[in-house]
Amino acid sequence: MEHKGIINYINGPVIKASNMQDFRLREMVAVGEKKLIGEVISIDGDVGTVQVYEETAGLKIGEYIYSTGKPLSVKLGPGIIGNIFDGIERPLNYIYNSTGKFISEGIGLVSIDMNKKWDVKFIVKEGEYLSSGQPFVYVEETPLVRHYIMVPPKIKGRVIYAAKDGEYTLDDVILKLEDDKIHELKLYQEWPVRIPRPVKERKPIEKPLITGQRVIDTFFPIAKGGTSAIPGGFGTGKTMTQHQLAKWSDADVIVYIGCGERGNEMTEVLEDFPKLIDPNSKLPLMNRTILIANTSNMPVAAREASIYTGITIAEYFRDMGYNVAIMADSTSRWAEALREISGRLEEMPAEEGYPAYLASRLAEFYERAGYVETLGGKEASVTIIGAVSPAGGDFSEPVTQNTKRFVSVFLSLDKMLAYSRHYPAINWLSSYSGYLSILDGWYKRNVADDFLTLRGEMLKILQEENKLQEIVKLVGEDVLPDEQRLILEVARIIKIGFLQQNAYHKEDTYVPLNKQYQMLRMIKLFYQNAANAVKKGIPIGKIRQTEVYNDLLKMKYSIPNDYKDHFIDLENKILSSFQQILNAYEGD
Structure with missing residues (x-):
C-alpha cells in the first residue's frame, strides 16, 4: 500500500507534512502533483520534514507526498563515464533535450540511459560460485575504462543462469545466482548515496x-x-x-x-x-x-x-x-x-x-x-x-x-x-x-635516496629567505652580508625556476618526478659552489652575473621532460663556471 503525506507547510526546499508516521527517515519521496524528488530528513509523530531537490515554486498546501520505499540512491552502471550530471545524477544533456536550457521541475529521477544497448562480455560460467564484489561481465565503456559489472554487496551464490556474450540494455537480466533464494542480476545496481560502499x-x-x-x-x-x-x-x-x-x-x-x-x-x-x-x-x-x-x-x-x-x-x-x-x-x-x-x-x-x-x-x-x-x-x-x-x-x-x-x-x-x-x-x-614520512620509502625506491632530504634543504632556504625579507624591508638588501644575500638569490631560483609552473607551456605543464629531482639537485649544486665562492671572498654580484644563474631560472623550459644528458651538461657547466670564477679571483 502506498503511503501518502499531506503538505501543511512550505519554506523553500523544506516541506512539512502530516500523516507521515509510516514513512522512514532518509526515504526518497515524490512531492506534490509534479512528483518533485525529495528526502525525509525528520519524523516527529505523524509530522515529517522533507527536503526537496527541485524548485518548489507553485507547490500548494494540501498536495500529497508519495512514498517510494527506498532511500535516495544513484544508479551505477555503464553510461556514467563521460557523462555530465546534476547533483542527483540526472544527465544534463538529456534534461537539455527534454526541457531546454533550464531544469524544469517534475522531470523525475532520470539517470543513466536504460534503453541503450551495451556489448557485454562474460567472464563467468554456469556452476561457478560468486561472492559480493566479484565481476561477472565487462563492457568496454570507453577506450580508457573497462567497466566491470560486479555482484552487489550482500549478494552471493552459485550461477544457475548466464546469458551469452552480446548486446543488452541495463534492464535485461543477464545472470541468476542461487543461495537461499534466486537473485536476478542486471547491468546496473542502485546504492544509497549517504552510505559508504563496503570494502574487504x-x-x-x-x-x-x-x-x-x-x-x-x-x-x-x-x-x-x-x-x-x-x-x-x-x-x-x-x-x-x-x-x-x-x-x-x-x-x-x-x-x-x-x-x-x-x-x-x-x-x-x-x-x-x-x-x-x-x-x-x-x-x-x-x-x-x-x-x-x-x-x-x-x-x-x-x-x-x-x-x-x-x-x-x-x-x-x-x-x-x-x-x-x-x-x-x-x-x-x-x-x-x-x-x-x-x-x-x-x-x-x-x-x-x-x-x-x-x-x-x-x-x-x-x-x-x-x-x-x-x-x-x-x-x-x-x-x-x-x-x-x-x-x-x-x-x-x-x-x-x-x-x-x-x-x-x-x-x-x-x-x-x-x-x-x-x-x-x-x-x-x-x-x-602529513604523508611525507609514509611516502619516504616509495620515493627512495622510485626516485632517489635523498629526494625528501633535498626537499627539506630547499624548504629551509625558503624559510630563511622569509626571515631575511623582514630585514630587507626595513633596511634594504645592501646591508646584508654576502652569505645571506646568497640565500635570497637561491630562494629566487627555487621560487621562479622550480615552484612557479606554466600550465600553458608544453614542457612545464606536467613534469615527471625524476626531472623534478634533477632540477632540485642542480639548484643545490649551484648553492654549494656559490657558498664556497662567497667564503673565499668573491662578491655576490659576480655570482649573479654567471650564465648558469639564468640557466637555472630557465631549465624548466629549456630541458625537455624526456631529458637524456641535459642535466649532466648543466652540472658540468655549473662546476666549470665556478672554477673559472675562482681561477680568475685567485689570479687577481
Whole structure:
C-alpha cells in the first residue's frame, strides 16, 4: 500500500507534512502533483520534514507526498563515464533535450540511459560460485575504462543462469545466482548515496598521487587514498589547480564535482573538459572523467546531495579496482547549502550560522577516502581533493578550520602570490603534507635516496629567505652580508625556476618526478659552489652575473621532460663556471 503525506507547510526546499508516521527517515519521496524528488530528513509523530531537490515554486498546501520505499540512491552502471550530471545524477544533456536550457521541475529521477544497448562480455560460467564484489561481465565503456559489472554487496551464490556474450540494455537480466533464494542480476545496481560502499579491508597508504605539479609532488605530496584541501580566496586559482590535477594526475578515473560554483565557471569546465586530451593515452580526457555540475542557481538541497552523489560514484569505480580522484569544487558552497537548509529547519545555529553538525558532515565525507582491498580482492583507492572558498580569504572561518582537522594535505593558496602572477599560488610556508614520512620509502625506491632530504634543504632556504625579507624591508638588501644575500638569490631560483609552473607551456605543464629531482639537485649544486665562492671572498654580484644563474631560472623550459644528458651538461657547466670564477679571483 502506498503511503501518502499531506503538505501543511512550505519554506523553500523544506516541506512539512502530516500523516507521515509510516514513512522512514532518509526515504526518497515524490512531492506534490509534479512528483518533485525529495528526502525525509525528520519524523516527529505523524509530522515529517522533507527536503526537496527541485524548485518548489507553485507547490500548494494540501498536495500529497508519495512514498517510494527506498532511500535516495544513484544508479551505477555503464553510461556514467563521460557523462555530465546534476547533483542527483540526472544527465544534463538529456534534461537539455527534454526541457531546454533550464531544469524544469517534475522531470523525475532520470539517470543513466536504460534503453541503450551495451556489448557485454562474460567472464563467468554456469556452476561457478560468486561472492559480493566479484565481476561477472565487462563492457568496454570507453577506450580508457573497462567497466566491470560486479555482484552487489550482500549478494552471493552459485550461477544457475548466464546469458551469452552480446548486446543488452541495463534492464535485461543477464545472470541468476542461487543461495537461499534466486537473485536476478542486471547491468546496473542502485546504492544509497549517504552510505559508504563496503570494502574487504582498509590498507595503509603507501603511494603518492603523481600530479606533475612540482610544488605538490616534491614539497606537499598527496597520497593515493589520501585527503587534501585547497583553500583560497577569490582569484587565487583553486579551480585552475583542480583542473591541472584532474588533467595530469595518475588516477584512472576522475570525478569532478562543481558544487555551487558560478554558472560561468562551470560552463568553462563543461566546455573545456570535453576538448582536453589525456596526456598518457592521447585520447579525450572525458574517456575517464565524470562531471557533476550543480551551479549556484540550481536548487540548494541538490547542492547538498551532489557531494554524496560524487563520492558514491567514485567508490563504485574503486570497487572495480581503479584508483579514483574526486575533485570537490567547492566544499564551502556545500557547507553554505547545509547552513541554508538548517536555517529553514529552525535549528540552533553554531559558529557563523553554520549548523552544529558541520564538522561531523565534513568528517563523514573525507572519511570515505582511502586505499582499500575491495570485496573483489583488488587494491584500489579514492583520493579526495576538496577546494575551500573562505569568504574574504579568511582561513579562520569554520569550514576551513574544520576541514583542516580532517585532511592530511593543506595546499594554502596565497592571494599575494596570485596577484604577482606566481602560479600555482601555493604558499610554501603555510602549506603542509602529513604523508611525507609514509611516502619516504616509495620515493627512495622510485626516485632517489635523498629526494625528501633535498626537499627539506630547499624548504629551509625558503624559510630563511622569509626571515631575511623582514630585514630587507626595513633596511634594504645592501646591508646584508654576502652569505645571506646568497640565500635570497637561491630562494629566487627555487621560487621562479622550480615552484612557479606554466600550465600553458608544453614542457612545464606536467613534469615527471625524476626531472623534478634533477632540477632540485642542480639548484643545490649551484648553492654549494656559490657558498664556497662567497667564503673565499668573491662578491655576490659576480655570482649573479654567471650564465648558469639564468640557466637555472630557465631549465624548466629549456630541458625537455624526456631529458637524456641535459642535466649532466648543466652540472658540468655549473662546476666549470665556478672554477673559472675562482681561477680568475685567485689570479687577481
